[in-house]
Amino acid sequence: MASPTSTKLPVGTILSGKYKITREIGRGGMAAVYEAENIDIGKRIAIKVLAQELTTSMVVVERFFREARAAAAIRSPYICDVYDSGRLEDGPPFLVLELLEGESLYERMTKVRYFDVPTTLAIITQVCRGLTKAHAANIVHRDLKPENIFLGKDEDGQLLAKILDFGLAKFYTPLDGSGGPQQARLTREGAVFGTPAYMSPEQVRGQGAVDHRADLWALACIVYECFTGRTVWQTEQGVAMTFAQIASAQPPDPLVYRPDLPPSFKAWFDKALDRKIDHRFQTAREFAEELSAAFETVRPEFSGLFPTDQLSSLGRTVPAPPPSKAGLTATGSDLPMVSMAPPSSTMPNPFGSMPPPSVRGGPTSEGGSPRHTKSTFEAPPGTLEPLGPGLSQAPPRPRTAALGIVTVLVLVALVGGGYAAWSKFGPASKGGEVETSSSAMPSGSASAVAPHVSASSSVRPVSSSEVSPSSSLLPWRPLVADAQATLATGDHKGALKLLKDAFDKGGHGVPRTMLEHVQVAISGDASKSPCTLTGLARPRSYDLGSAQPRRVAAGRPWIALGPRGPIMVWTDTHEGPEHAFAVALDEALRPLSDPIDVTPEAGAVTRPVVTAFDDQLVLLYADGHGAEAGVHARLLDPDGRIGGPMVNIAPLRGPSSGTSMQRAADGTFVVAWTAETETGNDELFLRKLSPKLEPQGEAVRATDFVPTGPQKPRVRSPMVGIAGDAAHVSFRLERTPNQVAYHMRLPLADVGKGVEARKKGDRNDRWIGDTIVVNTDKSKADMTGIACSKDACFLVWDGESNSGVSAAYLDAANAQPLWRDKRFSKVGGHPSVGVDASGNARIVWFEKGGVMTAPISRDGVGPSTKIARVSGAQPSPAIITGKAPGEWFIAWLDFEAGQLEPYAARFVCK
Known part of the structure; x- marks a missing residue:
């Protein structure tokens, strides 16, 4: 076993004068990885430090820096970025890496026996996109394996796969045009690099002519493993026997283990592992296109970004197990869960009586770390959870004994209190029944729907006699419900005591997380705080009363104040495909019923928005999958049913990055969304609806941007506000090499007028109305938001990766802001803004683990208040005004015991 690296950096150490170490993530035989902060701009990054004892090897050091050169030469959203490199004062080199949140494909494989077709195609196609860029730069990875494929989320909550660790990459056409002795030594004839189970025949033979097709061989082995839960080659007998199989053994038939797969897939697999290199797939693009064709799906488009309509979490999911006591494995449960559709309901499950899959890899891994063997593996207790009828749970895959350079990068998945809560206070067994996270309010409560009340109103606590019999399984629930009622009266100390008592009854994640929210809200001198927390909601209740619940991550929530009280909406996959669910909350923000599926027709809902207009609740959402793919709206009743x-506003070719709507003074609605066009661009679209949600006129294209690089332009996350007789739309444009925030002002009378058809040879950007760039410094803008009163609008945006929040004040008659407040928060991110009926505006954003809020007016941004906690880089929260003066509601995602959970809060500001 390779000993863990002896390099140790204390927390607070500053490297190169600007990178401050904040914590150690993990370490292995070759390197240690730390989370750090760029103190100049507040950006969180990862630092990988080579082991001190390996610095004497020039070959190892060169391979270490090779990772930085490879990433710098490629630049792809599907490859982990390397920002910088340097050396410690005592010699060891380090790399500054993109800080990733999620888990590796290997980690996902430890919990899932086999993946469904859409999920596998989504992952593999994105990896092929990254490989296409790498191979175009004449770089071969040479060590592709599940550990080196990272599964995270993009900003819209969709699955995003990234390739990690180009430390063994071969620049088979040197970037500087010459090889030299060092290059020859690193890629010399006869050298064997890679992980045995995924190596190509030419790698096994040590041929110096190994090229990009070796990566495609490895990726084919990974595809096989995704579908069957087994490695292609039997690896128990060591490297020599593995190499012998690669050189001469007949590849296995995948249909033996997955007879539900089509014969065309076997033909694809046979070609992918043809030992004659010229008979295999020759490019990553061909590899991905033919794989999709084998399943008779649409061939992936390689001219732009990957269409994410296949990235929805379909089918059943597996909950993430608790991390190891050492804290060196990430569950990544903030990811969209991988689907586990069974092979067929009409055939015997081939895994039902099958022994555990062969162990992965050979006896040693790169860096000398022992890999898995049957004789040494023992399943950790509590890692298997029943999935329900008809589903097969994989036995836990053996994990590597020592943490390698690549694997440690995935350990940044769960940050802040969420990960710690799972590790210390996760599900606890009581009498054979597993306590699991649930809503703080019992489903099916006998309470009537109560009118909304302010914080000063009297709220009756819920007694234990009112809680359903299943409360014996979760004895803390009545206490949490009482704490919510107590908080609504303004008694923070009483709420804290009840939440602490609830937490003492089993150390559950729900009271733990709610306790931390309240503690954050009342930290400091509450008497001087401009805002006071008066309510806290945790609306999901799927696992109430179940000893064996199935937890799934939620998508970004939204909140509206209906005629009878607040209504919350979010997305998740607890019933299969991604649907939107709604629930009404009482005066203490406790759910009044089980969540209700309000998009039963949908295939893959993203970013639903529910808005209250007088006594009318309107749900707007995009469905990116299936026959009903499109932008839709529907009315909800006051109870969230x-x-x-369903009103079909416009069809979609794939998922939309966001939808937004606002109502004009005449009762009509303006709807904005993004959609893929026939050219592959993602552009802004608009349409009017009648007061009864009837579409008026045609959906029109509002922008037409010209590509300036290899990737197609993408308009993202539009938000609509209406001031007087004009619609104001904020959005972000992603276009190589810039990413900027735009503001569009458009007279309501012109909403139905789209951009004119482009003439041949025209290379100018086009849009309707007055459209300007808001962040004139051209820094990379991220989230944008806008809200309008009768005569003014407020626009907010942030810099990419939490590099500060900015705001602008807009006169309703002009597109150009009257002023821009540059970075009123230097380290915050993901802002939203709301306006009440009197024209008072308020911003909410995330900063240093807290949910922050501040007023904004023509005179600028006022003092801020921290009102709750947040863990990780979550999507922008929703903010709406309440009925009482100074009252506001927000909804956001937060980690709860390692799981993304929707939360909402009510607060009152002076």
């Missing part, structure tokens, strides 16, 4: 038929 379906109140009208």
Whole structure:
């Protein structure tokens, strides 16, 4: 076993004068990885430090720096970025890396026996996109394996796969045009690099002519493993026997283990592992296109970014197990869960009586770390959880004994209190029944729907006699419900005591997380705080009363104040495909019923928005999958139930990055969304609806941007506000090499007028109305938001990766801001803004683990208040005004015991 690196950096150490170490993530035989902060701009990054004892090897050091050169030469959203490099004062080199949140494909494989077709195609196609860029730069990875494929989320909550660790990459056409002795030594004839189970025949033979097709061989082995839960080659007998199989053994038939797969996949697999290199797939693009064709799906488009309509979490999911006591494995449960559709309901499950899959890899890994063997593996207790009828749970895959350079990068998945809560206070067994996270309010409560009340109103606590019999399974629930009622009266100390008592009854994640929210809200001198927390909601209740619940991550929530009280909406996959669910909350923000599926027709809902207009609740959402793919709206009743038929606003070719709507003074609605066009661009679209949600006129294209690089332009995350007789739309444009925030002002009378058809040879950007760039410094803008009163609008945006929050004040008659407040928060991110009926505006954003809020007016941004906690880089929260003066509601995602959970809060500001 390779000993863990002896390099140790204390917390607080500053490297190169600007990178401050904040914590150690993990360490292995070759390197240690730390989380750090760029103290100049507040950006969180990862630092990888080579082991001190390996610095004497020039070959190892060169391979270490090779990772930086490879990433710098490629620049792809599907490859982990390397920002900088340097050396410690005592010699060891270090790399500054993109800080990733999620888990490796290997970690996912430890919990899932086999993946479904859409999920596998989504992952593999994105990896092929990264390989296409790498191979175009004449770089071969040479060590592709599940550990080196990272599964995270993009900003819209969709699955995003990244390739990690180009430390063994071969620049088979040197970037500087010459090889030299060092290059020859690193890629010399006869050298064997890679991980045995995924190596190509030419790698096994040590041929110096190994090229990009070796990566495609490895990726084919990974595809096989995704579908069957087994490695292609039997690896128990060591490296020599593995190499012998690669050189001469007949590849296995995947249909033996997955007879539900089509014969065309076997033909694809046979070609992918043809030992004659010229008979295999020759490019990553061909590899991905033919794989999709084998399943008769649409061939992936390689001219732009990967269409994410295949990235929805489909089918059943597996909950993430608790991390190891050493804290060196990440569950990544903030990811969209991988689907586990069974092979067929009409055939015997081939895994039902099958022994555990062969162990992965050979006896040693790169860096000398022992890999897995049957004789040494023992399943950790509590890692298997029943999935329900008809589903097969994989036995836990053996994990590597020592943490390698690549694997440690995935350990940044769960940050802040969420990960710690799972590790210290996760599900606890009581009498054979597993306590699991649930809503703080019992489903099916006998309470009537109560009118909304302010914080000063009297709220009756819930007694234990009112809680359903299942509360014996979760004895803390009545206490949490009482704490919510106590908090609504303004008694923070009483709420804290009840939450602490609830937490003492089993150390559950729900009271733990709610306790931390309240503690954050009342930290400091509460008497001087401009805002006071008066309510806290945790609305999901799927696992109440179940000893064996199935937890799934939620998508970004939204909140509206209906005629009877607050309504929350979010997305998740607890019933299969990604749907939107709604629930009404009482005066203490406790759910009044089980969540209700308000998009039963949908295939893959993203970013639903529910908005209250007088006594009318309107749900707007995008469905990116299936026959009903499109932008839709429907009425909800005051209790959050379906109140009208689905209204089809416009069809979609794939998922939308966001939808938004606002109502004009005449009662009509303006709807904005993004959609893929026939050219592959993602552009802004608009349409008017009648007061009864009837579409008026045609959906029109509002922008037409010209590509300036290899990737297609993408308009993202539009938000609509209406001031007077004009619509104001904020959005972000992603276009190589810039990423900027735009503001569009458009007279309501012109909403139905789209951009004119582009003439041949025209290379100018086009849009309707007055459209300007807001962040004139051209820094990379991230989230944008806008809200309008009768005569003014407030626009907010942030810099990419939490590099500060900015705001602008807009006169309703002009597109150009009257002023821009540059970075009123230097380290915050993901802002939203709301306006009440009196024209008072308020911003909410995330900063240093807290949910922050501040007023904004024509005179600028006022003092801020921290009102709750947040863990990780979550999507922008939703903010709406309440009924009482100074009252506001927000909804956001937060980690709860390692799981993304929707939360909402009510607060009152002076």
